[in-house]
Amino acid sequence: MREALRISKNEKKDVKLTIDGLVQHPVSLGYDELSQFSEPDQVEDVSRFAGKKQGDAVTLESLLRLVDPLPEANYLTLHAGKDDFHVSIPLAAVRSEGLLVYKIGDQPLGVNQGGPFRFLIKDFAACHSAELDDCANVKYLDRMELSQRKGLDTRPTTDEEHEALHKGE
């Protein structure tokens, strides 16, 4: 039992997030790499910005510094393969607002919190009121893609669709 627990925790630490598309240096990062980001790039306790959302993060700025987007990269698309949910937002708008939540204490972010990786906008608007809305806080994130034009966006567009999505959670 104890052995099984240890293995499942380690497996979670091995999961990687890919950042690619219009960038100089595509990367694949996991818990260990993100934990090693320097102090100013780490953001402790995201509940300060977003009431119910929990965990610690690194800034989107620090991730962008690492991959170095090409000048024509205008959009950031957030992909969650797990439930086929995708959001595409203008890079300029989200640049200074975006966080990547990846841990709670010294453990990877649990799936019940949207982990192992969750995108979070510091100052997000109510659902469907703006590009940077709560719906864009993508859970189970596995890939961030930079592109020239707007990419895949499966956010609900009507109140009915939105309600149906939340019912399925």
Ligand SMILES: Nc1nc2c(c(=O)[nH]1)N[C@H]1C(S)=C(S)[C@@H](COP(=O)(O)O)O[C@H]1N2
């Ligand atoms: N992968 C994934 N991320 C998602 C969703 C989803 O269905 N799948 N729903 C979005 C919507 S519509 C909202 S309002 C928020 C809700 O975040 P919460 O569960 O932390 O309240 O997550 C967003 N992120």
Ligand SMILES: [Mo]
């Ligand atoms: Mo939403």
